Amino acid sequence: MAVTPLSNRSPFGTVVGRRPTTLSARAAERLAAGPLDALTLMRDVCQVDRLQPDAAERMALALLTSHEEFVQLPSGHWALRDQPEPLSTSSSGPSATVLSDAPNGLSDVSFAVVDVETTGTRSSGGDRVTEIAIARVHGGQIVEVYSQLVNPERLIPAHITALTQITWDMVKDQPPFRQVAEQVTSRLAGHVFTAHNASFDWRFVSDELARGGMRLAGPRLCTVRLARLLLPQLARRSLDHVTRYFGIDVGARHRAGGDAEATARVLLRLIRIAEEEGLSSWPLLEARLASPMRRRGRTASDRRRRAFPLPAIEDHIA
Numbered sequence: 001m002a003v004t005p006l007s008n009r010s011p012f013g014t015v016v017g018r019r020p021t022t023l024s025a026r027a028a029e030r031l032a033a034g035p036l037d038a039l040t041l042m043r044d045v046c047q048v049d050r051l052q053p054d055a056a057e058r059m060a061l062a063l064l065t066s067h068e069e070f071v072q073l074p075s076g077h078w079a080l081r082d083q084p085e086p087l088s089t090s091s092s093g094p095s096a097t098v099l100s101d102a103p104n105g106l107s108d109v110s111f112a113v114v115d116v117e118t119t120g121t122r123s124s125g126g127d128r129v130t131e132i133a134i135a136r137v138h139g140g141q142i143v144e145v146y147s148q149l150v151n152p153e154r155l156i157p158a159h160i161t162a163l164t165q166i167t168w169d170m171v172k173d174q175p176p177f178r179q180v181a182e183q184v185t186s187r188l189a190g191h192v193f194t195a196h197n198a199s200f201d202w203r204f205v206s207d208e209l210a211r212g213g214m215r216l217a218g219p220r221l222c223t224v225r226l227a228r229l230l231l232p233q234l235a236r237r238s239l240d241h242v243t244r245y246f247g248i249d250v251g252a253r254h255r256a257g258g259d260a261e262a263t264a265r266v267l268l269r270l271i272r273i274a275e276e277e278g279l280s281s282w283p284l285l286e287a288r289l290a291s292p293m294r295r296r297g298r299t300a301s302d303r304r305r306r307a308f309p310l311p312a313i314e315d316h317i318a
Contacts, residue, residue: 012282013110013190014218024067028080030217031070035079039290044217047203053292106271109282111137111221112191113267114201115260117164119152121200123207128152129177130166132205133256134187135264137194140271142264146187147257149174164254177208185209188216192282196239196263198222219282223266225289230273242266 026045030036038060039053046059060078064070071081113135120127133147149166151174161167177184184205195201198220206216227237234245239262243250248265252258279285 012219014112014188014193014216023063024070026215026217027064027078028069031078031080035073035075035077037077037290040286041078044220047206105281106275106279106285107140109138110191111194111264111267112188113137113194113260113264114188114205115195115256115263116201116204117166117254117256118204119154119156119160123204126154127204128154129204129208130156130160130164130171131256132177132180132184133260134184135260136187136191137264137267140268142261142268144187145257145261145264146183147260148180148183150180151176166255178212181209181212181214185214192219192221194221194223194263194267196223196242196259196266198224219286221267221289223263223270226270226274227266229289230270230277239263239266 023045027041030041030044039051039056042048042056042059042063043051045063051059060072064072064078069080070078072078115133116129117131118127118129129150130152131147131149133145135142135146136144149171151171153176156166156168156171188205193202193216199222202216202220209216223242224237227234227242231237231242231245234241239250239259240253243262243266246266246269248262248269250258250262274280274285279288
């Protein structure tokens, strides 16, 4: 597989490189793009999505203070030595890392919306990918959808086939993941890894790549968490519930292509809402998502939005 050296990687988005063997090496790799707060850094380095801010601070102190190449800035962010102090939002809002090469607006960000179908839920317990799809979103539209069946090199349980309709006969002559890894990583590189329940898809893709000595790094966006932030009026944020709320048709539910395209359409609608609420750039949105979420009361805007969801918009697929 062709590997992009981490020192020459794209300035913003997912990167793929040789998997570091220590946590400190992973931290150095992640901080090479610029300073980060402890929560964002430790979630990525330790692959723990539900980490709490105080626990992240303790972990960062324990891991990084014994290594001279790391320094904690006055803002509380961690950086490699000689890196500049990050900018932040207003003093009343959450601190946000602003990379000098980060896109200015959400419409400038390129998202790789990923969905995987698998033989089960435990990537570390032997379950494997049976299908992967990546829908790229940029400039307010879907510009590409890639979908590929994958030979998991193990049998597919009957209850999984009942859910996904993917049978062993469908995948037995398909390439194993290692043979499509380059196609996958080329579509992820330089884009924000996005998924509905992103930790699940990230974990499976990461573990498949790790079998070949590769590692993903970079920003992630979970549309479940984004919907929780922007659609507090919804009782549930499953893909079925959110697509039904927006009136989005899922062409093939529990198939990677159908779910990835549906999630991409959900993302476009959520981006519009985020921009309406003043979260008009990636650093602002990332900072808000990294902050502890407090349940807020419904506003008049929320009530109108619940009664009258945003109208459907035309999607363009190249």
